[in-house]
Structure formats: structure tokens, C-alpha cells
Amino acid sequence: MVHHTDVSVVTIERFIIEQEKRHAPQATGELSGILYDLALAAKMIANKVRSAGLADVLGATAGTNVHGETQQKLDVLANDIMIKALDHGGRLCAMASEEEPDIIPIPEGFRTGKYCLLFDPLDGSSNIDVNVPVGTIFSVLKKVTPGPQGELEDMLQSGRQQVAAGYVIYGSSTMLVYTTGQGVHGFTLDPSIGEFLLSHSNIRTPPRGRYLSVNDAYAGDWDESLHSLMRRYRGLEGSRKPLSVRYVGSLVADFHRNLLGGGLFAYPANRQNRRGKLRLLYEANPLAFIAEQAGGGAIDGTMPVLDIVPTELHQRTPLFIGSAEDVELARTVLAPALSGVGA
Ligand code: AHM
Numbered sequence: 001m002v003h004h005t006d007v008s009v010v011t012i013e014r015f016i017i018e019q020e021k022r023h024a025p026q027a028t029g030e031l032s033g034i035l036y037d038l039a040l041a042a043k044m045i046a047n048k049v050r051s052a053g054l055a056d057v058l059g060a061t062a063g064t065n066v067h068g069e070t071q072q073k074l075d076v077l078a079n080d081i082m083i084k085a086l087d088h089g090g091r092l093c094a095m096a097s098e099e100e101p102d103i104i105p106i107p108e109g110f111r112t113g114k115y116c117l118l119f120d121p122l123d124g125s126s127n128i129d130v131n132v133p134v135g136t137i138f139s140v141l142k143k144v145t146p147g148p149q150g151e152l153e154d155m156l157q158s159g160r161q162q163v164a165a166g167y168v169i170y171g172s173s174t175m176l177v178y179t180t181g182q183g184v185h186g187f188t189l190d191p192s193i194g195e196f197l198l199s200h201s202n203i204r205t206p207p208r209g210r211y212l213s214v215n216d217a218y219a220g221d222w223d224e225s226l227h228s229l230m231r232r233y234r235g236l237e238g239s240r241k242p243l244s245v246r247y248v249g250s251l252v253a254d255f256h257r258n259l260l261g262g263g264l265f266a267y268p269a270n271r272q273n274r275r276g277k278l279r280l281l282y283e284a285n286p287l288a289f290i291a292e293q294a295g296g297g298a299i300d301g302t303m304p305v306l307d308i309v310p311t312e313l314h315q316r317t318p319l320f321i322g323s324a325e326d327v328e329l330a331r332t333v334l335a336p337a338l339s340g341v342g343a
Pocket residue numbers: 069098120122123124125126215249250251252277
């Protein structure tokens with residue numbers, strides 16, 4: 001008689017198929033196809049990021065992006081990889097990228113589909129030259145306009161309408177974390193076989209965090225309610241146990257640590273960035289969907305990020321995201337001041 005071991009190998013492909021069978025038996029498989037293509041793009045970007053110090057891909061290009069920020073060579077590479085890995089599958093009607101000024105149409109000659117993909121190809125890329133983790137963030141929406149090509153209106157839907165969202169973190173290992181509204185699941189890339197394997201199923205974020213992540217170099221711009229909130233997180237006001245401060249400066253890395261360990265990431269508005277720095281469609285919405293699905297939350301100071309109705313492709317938003325109790329504290333301290341009711 002053969003004795004089997006209890007080794008369980010769940011690739012991302014197998015997991016996606018099984019999830020779909022369980023939760024959407026009538027599905028066409030198109031969304032699953034997008035997720036596989038994203039996993040492929042993630043492996044290709046991971047490969048570039050891993051050897052970045054050796055190949056001539058570090059440093060800035062001569063150009064700037066739509067936000068006037070210097071583009072790193074790897075930003076451009078990662079953007080091209082995302083577009084080329086996703087544009088020909090017949091599942092998307094258009095894409096939008098943090099690095100591109102306008103919607104990216106599906107090239108002529110390729111079929112189009114019913115989904116839109118929005119992404120930040122390489123978040124935190126200003127850190128890349130010093131070997132700090134970076135990430136890719138993505139959001140999938142369903143087309144709402146008639147006709148085969150995606151339009152601006154398809155992109156400007158609130159985060160509540162997302163059908164899938166996730167991120168890839170290129171850290172000491174490469175992980176892909178995503179949700180389709182059925183919990184949050186994490187896969188670690190096994191570099192020896194080039195497959196993402198299920199390593200973190202049904203991630204739940206602790207209700208109260210251990211970490212506070214905020215760039216307090218901008219504290220001079222904060223109003224009194226924000227100062228008070230930060231004093232509470234630090235245990236200097238009120239009776240809370242102080243959080244430990246951790247700030248990588250790479251959103252995906254800060255978010256991922258806080259998702260697993262619990263915590264609050266804040267990027268409020270500041271003098272330079274009056275509406276905040278982070279982009280609603282490429283950064284805040286997908287991470288807010290993950291946070292809510294993991295039992296946490298995300299607000300812009302007053303309202304849930306997922307309820308904001310966007311008016312611009314590259315709209316920015318202040319962001320307070322993480323463990324439920326820490327986000328709730330932010331809301332109770334900030335909302336009265338921001339809505340003019342008094343602190
Ligand atoms: P990017 O999309 O241009 O890389 O900018 C976003 C990054 C985030 O990863 C990070 O949270 C934030 O900028 C850090 O900004 P700051 O240096 O102002 O704290």
C-alpha cells in the first residue's frame with residue numbers, strides 16, 4: 001500500500017478556479033483569466049525588480065509622469081509589462097495606469113471584454129534604488145457604458161463597485177494578495193518553480209493594531225484634530241496603549257505589514273498635497289477593498305473611501321486605513337472637525 005504525505009499544493013490558478021466554482025458557478029471565467037494574467041505580470045515585474053541592481057534599470061528616466069513626478073526606469077518597465085500582459089486576452093475594454101495621462105485603449109485587432117483594469121504598476125518606486133520593497137496595486141471594475149471600448153465613465157465608479165482588487169509586494173519574498181469580495185487571500189511566489197502558492201488563506205486583520213504608519217515630517221501642516229489623533233495613537237492623550245511607529249514610505253509594504261500585524265496607515269492632506277497624495281483609483285480604492293474584506297476599514301477622514309464617487313482619473317484622497325478600531329478612532333476625532341462641527 002502506498003502511504004501519501006499530507007502535502008497540499010494550491011496554486012493560484014487552482015484556488016481561483018475553486019473559488020469561482022463555489023461562489024459563482026455561472027461565471028464565464030473572464031475574471032479568473034484577468035487574475036492569471038496579473039499573476040504572470042507580477043512574476044515578470046518581480047524578475048526585473050530582483051535583478052535591478054545588476055541590469056541597467058535603476059535610476060530615473062528623462063521624463064516625468066502625469067503627476068509631474070520623476071519616472072524611474074522600472075516604473076516604465078513595469079507599466080509596459082502590465083499593459084502587454086493584459087491587453088490581448090479579450091477580457092478588458094480598457095485600462096488606466098497611474099503612469100499614463102489617459103485611458104489606455106485595447107489595441108485594434110484584439111477582442112475586448114466587459115472589465116476595466118486600473119493599476120499602479122510600481123508603487124513606492126522612489127525607494128527602489130535603496131532596495132526597499134515596492135509593489136503593484138490593481139483594481140478591476142465592470143464596464144457600465146455600452147459599446148466595445150472602455151470610456152472614462154467606466155473608470156469613474158466608486159470603489160464599492162470593484163469586482164476584484166489586490167496588490168503584489170516585491171519584498172524578501174514576492175506575494176500576491178487579492179480579494180474578489182470573498183475574503184482576502186495571499187499567495188507566495190515559489191521562485192524555484194515560478195508558481196504563486198497559497199500561503200495565507202482568509203486573512204483577517206486584528207481589530208486593534210500594533211503599528212502606526214505616518215510621515216510626520218508633515219506635522220507642521222496638521223490641524224489640531226490630526227495632532228490630537230496622533231497623540232492618542234501614541235498613548236500621549238487618552239488611555240490607549242501606544243502603537244509602535246513603522247513607516248517604510250512604500251505604501252504596499254506599510255499596508256501589508258499592518259494588514260497582517262494590525263495597525264493604522266495615514267496619509268492626510270498636507271500643504272504640498274492639499275487633497276492628499278495617494279490616488280483614489282489606483283491606490284486607495286483597491287487597498288480599501290482589501291482592508292474591508294479583512295475586517296478593517298478605510299476612510300478619507302470623514303467617509304468610507306469606497307463610497308467616494310470619483311470625478312477625475314487621477315483624483316487624490318487623504319487616506320486612513322487599517323484595523324477597524326484604529327480607523328474608527330480616526331473617524332470620531334477627525335470627522336467633526338472636517339465637517340465644521342467643531343473638534
Ligand atoms: P508613488 O506612487 O509615486 O510611488 O508614490 C506613492 C508613495 C507611497 O508608496 C508612499 O506611501 C508614499 O508615496 C510616501 O510618500 P511620502 O514620502 O510623502 O511620505
